[in-house]
Structures are given as structure tokens and as C-alpha cells.
Amino acid sequence: MKIDIIKKYNDVRTATIDFCSHLQIEDFSIQVVQFASPAKWHLAHTTWFFETFILKNYVKDYKEFDADFNFLFNSYYNSFGDRILQTNRGNMSRPSIDNVFAYRRYVDAKMQDFLERITDEEVIDLVILGLNHEQQHQELLITDVKYMLGHNPIFPEYHKDFNLIKDQNTITNTVKIQSGIYQIGHQADGFCYDNELGVHKVYVDDFEVNNHLVTNGDYLEFMESGAYSDFNLWLDEGWSWVNKNDIKAPMYWHQVDGEWHNYTLAGLQKVDNDAILSHINFFEANAFAAWKGMRLPTEFEWEIASKELNWGERWEWTNSAYLPYPNFETANGAVGEYNGKFMSNKMVLRGASVATSKNHSRATYRNFFNPTERWQFTGIRLAK
CATH class of the missing domain: 1.20.120 (Four Helix Bundle (Hemerythrin (Met), subunit A))
Incomplete structure (x- = not known):
């Protein structure tokens, strides 16, 4: 040891x-x-x-x-x-x-x-x-x-081999989960954060979840349909965010000579339609799901299905607010300030991303960010 x-x-x-x-x-x-x-x-x-x-x-x-x-x-x-x-x-x-x-x-x-x-x-x-x-x-x-x-106007590269967002889906099937009662929370040996503890049971109805993430090409169709101008697709707070900030595309996307480019850590490059979408917030993910006639999975559905899912390329927005599990306890002292006090006005993301450190991911990990934030390597998995 x-x-x-x-x-x-x-x-x-x-x-x-x-x-x-x-x-x-x-x-x-x-x-x-x-x-x-x-x-x-x-x-x-x-x-x-x-x-x-x-x-x-x-x-x-x-x-x-x-x-x-x-x-x-x-x-x-x-x-x-x-x-x-x-x-x-x-x-x-x-x-x-x-x-x-x-x-x-x-x-x-x-x-x-x-x-x-x-x-x-x-x-x-x-x-x-x-x-x-x-x-x-x-x-x-x-x-x-x-x-x-x-956000530097000359878009300098960090390193020519450090693109990070060129990965593509390798699986395109759909996973079907039967209704039932399932256990949620960290049950294995090894490290976890306190917000993963409090193993409890949840009931879910039958649902289906895609075993692939939304691509740049998928999202470009959403953009070209006029979705950023269609209030019907957006939650009210999201619609306010779109208009207040004049949002037209994911973070780091720029039109150059009529073509979409996105900034990568290897510099500004043409958007690869087959690459997995990145850098969108909860409101954008939710609007895209509505446009597709689908929805985001809850964090419980995501965890239940995770054994059958290919995950780890993007932090995936769920339709779950970041709240304590049953019997959640805040530790004494400063360690108790680590997670619990942030359980307000945030949404849960599951999985991991291409930027996540080695050996720092697990199916019970509960990441959380404000619904307007999109500078992380975030993506969309659809369910119905």
C-alpha cells in the first residue's frame, strides 16, 4: 500500500x-x-x-x-x-x-x-x-x-497533436432497459466522492437510450433548421440565455469564408461533421433533444444503462438536478465543504471526457455544472 x-x-x-x-x-x-x-x-x-x-x-x-x-x-x-x-x-x-x-x-x-x-x-x-x-x-x-x-483572436495552438475533439462514434445501436427497481450509488471498492454515497433504489419505466453521442453534423442540422431562433424548443431560462448572449452555435465554432470551423487545442480547424459534438450547455442539449422528439436521460437511467453504453468521450448532460442522495451526510470540517454545499441550481453530468485524467472515471461519478456553462468537454446522449 x-x-x-x-x-x-x-x-x-x-x-x-x-x-x-x-x-x-x-x-x-x-x-x-x-x-x-x-x-x-x-x-x-x-x-x-x-x-x-x-x-x-x-x-x-x-x-x-x-x-x-x-x-x-x-x-x-x-x-x-x-x-x-x-x-x-x-x-x-x-x-x-x-x-x-x-x-x-x-x-x-x-x-x-x-x-x-x-x-x-x-x-x-x-x-x-x-x-x-x-x-x-x-x-x-x-x-x-x-x-x-x-478566445485569443489569433487562435494559437497549445500543441499540434492535442486536438481532443476529433473522436467519432464507433457504435450506433440503441440500448433498451426494462422497467423495474434498480440500485443507484457507489457500491464497489475503491475511491468515490461523498455525493456518490447513499446507495438507494429507484423505479424506472421502460426506456431506450442511444449508444452513441450526437455528432457535429447532427447539431449542424439543428442549427440550420433555425433552432436558435425557435423559442418553442427552449426552456424559458435557456431562451433568455440565447437572446442575451446572441448564441448561434456551440462554443468555439466560427464561420470562416462561409464554412464552420471550431477551435481545438491544436488550433482552428474545419468542423468535422462525423466527430462527436462538444462544448454545449444543458439548455442547448435539452433544446436539441426536443428538436429530435426525444429527451435527455435522467442520471439514474444513465447509471442503470451504463454497463451497456460506450461512454467516456464527453461529459453527458442528464435531465437531473444536482441534489443529495437519501442519507447523504456532510463530513465534519473542511472536507465537508467539498461537494454538499454546491447542491443548488446545477445539473448532473455523467460519464467522463477526453480531458478526464486516467483512472478518474466510474459509472457512479456525479459531475455537476450550471446549465449555462459549456467550456467543459460536454456532449449529448438521447433517450426516449
Whole structure:
């Protein structure tokens, strides 16, 4: 177990640095919009998690790297005091990126020594939580960098081999599920988040769900039908969002000389009609389903059908609000702030995406975002 946790720690921490190896120095501090944090902040915040939750609590006479970092790199943990406003994360030219990398090396060295001696299973579980937390931020790092570069008017590439959205469906059948009572929630061994716990039973009627995701070509037909101008297809809040923001296409789509292109991390490229659609929000997914005379699956239907589904290319919007399972309990202390307090005004997404870190997906995983958000690698699976 000790060797496994050390290897896991080193692998996860190295993966974050590997992604950043293709960034230029100017890329690290930019915050284009409130919800997308700078790369430098992600690098420091994930390190802050290990220093604050583990080293400060379990290493005698631990000396923190910099007393200001708790204020600068805390995210939303009220238990640890005041923190910089999220909108100001991009205002910090200092500390420098070199200092942030030094911070990571300092904490990694302390953690390496600590992991050599650790025996307490509860503390090991906390380390595993920290590693899963960093994997979440690895995906956010990818999507935040894409948002930054994708809103640069010259559409610079991150790396020529890092398109990420050129994958296509390999299966096109439909899965039929019979009505009945099914168990929902995490039941296997291994890590899960608290919002997956509270195994419970649900009843579902007969339903069918596509074993493929909506493609760019499918969505282009939706656009060309005038769907973005047809209020009948949209939920009221979604219709307001479309008109307020003058939405005509998915995020990152641009018309160039009469042809649709989309920004990828490999640069601006022509839209591939056969590739799986990405970067749409819940309102767009729901409107497309209405246009097709179908619907989005609930998160329970998705989980029930998941054993027969090909999933993992896109986070898939469901028609379920993000709410606690029966018997959900908020943990004591700061760990209790991880998921529970966000169970309001968000919709559940299931599966994983091409940007999800290795070994960070499972059928019970409950991702959640606001229904207007589309900078993640999101897609559509239809049901009826």
C-alpha cells in the first residue's frame, strides 16, 4: 500500500507538470473569465490542498512554504479563513510561476517523506482525496487553457497533436432497459466522492437510450433548421440565455469564408461533421433533444444503462438536478465543504471526457455544472 500511494502521488503530480510543459510563460497567469482560473493558480491550489489538509495537520513542526499562500490559493474553503476573490485570481503577477513551481517541489519533498512513514488508513484516504482533487483540476486546467487560447483572436495552438475533439462514434445501436427497481450509488471498492454515497433504489419505466453521442453534423442540422431562433424548443431560462448572449452555435465554432470551423487545442480547424459534438450547455442539449422528439436521460437511467453504453468521450448532460442522495451526510470540517454545499441550481453530468485524467472515471461519478456553462468537454446522449 505504501509503495502504491507513493507511486500514485508521483504519477498524478507529474501529470499536471507534463501538461504545463507546452505553455509559454505568459500563459500561466491569465484569467480570461471568472470561471476559468489561471494555470498558475491551479498549480498552486492543488499543492495548497496537500500542505493544508495533510502536512500542517499531521507533520510535527511543519513549516509552511509561504504564509500568504493560504489567502492566495484557497478556493472556497471557509474553514480556512479569508481568501482572494475568484475574479482576482488572474491579477497576481506575483508570486512568480518559478516560485509556484518551487512551492510544488517543497511540498512534494515533504509529502514524499511523510508518505514513507504513513500508516493511518484515514490519513491515506485523505491523501487519495487530494490526488482525486488534483485530477479534477487537471481537467479544469485543460479546459481553462483551451478557453484562454480559444478566445485569443489569433487562435494559437497549445500543441499540434492535442486536438481532443476529433473522436467519432464507433457504435450506433440503441440500448433498451426494462422497467423495474434498480440500485443507484457507489457500491464497489475503491475511491468515490461523498455525493456518490447513499446507495438507494429507484423505479424506472421502460426506456431506450442511444449508444452513441450526437455528432457535429447532427447539431449542424439543428442549427440550420433555425433552432436558435425557435423559442418553442427552449426552456424559458435557456431562451433568455440565447437572446442575451446572441448564441448561434456551440462554443468555439466560427464561420470562416462561409464554412464552420471550431477551435481545438491544436488550433482552428474545419468542423468535422462525423466527430462527436462538444462544448454545449444543458439548455442547448435539452433544446436539441426536443428538436429530435426525444429527451435527455435522467442520471439514474444513465447509471442503470451504463454497463451497456460506450461512454467516456464527453461529459453527458442528464435531465437531473444536482441534489443529495437519501442519507447523504456532510463530513465534519473542511472536507465537508467539498461537494454538499454546491447542491443548488446545477445539473448532473455523467460519464467522463477526453480531458478526464486516467483512472478518474466510474459509472457512479456525479459531475455537476450550471446549465449555462459549456467550456467543459460536454456532449449529448438521447433517450426516449
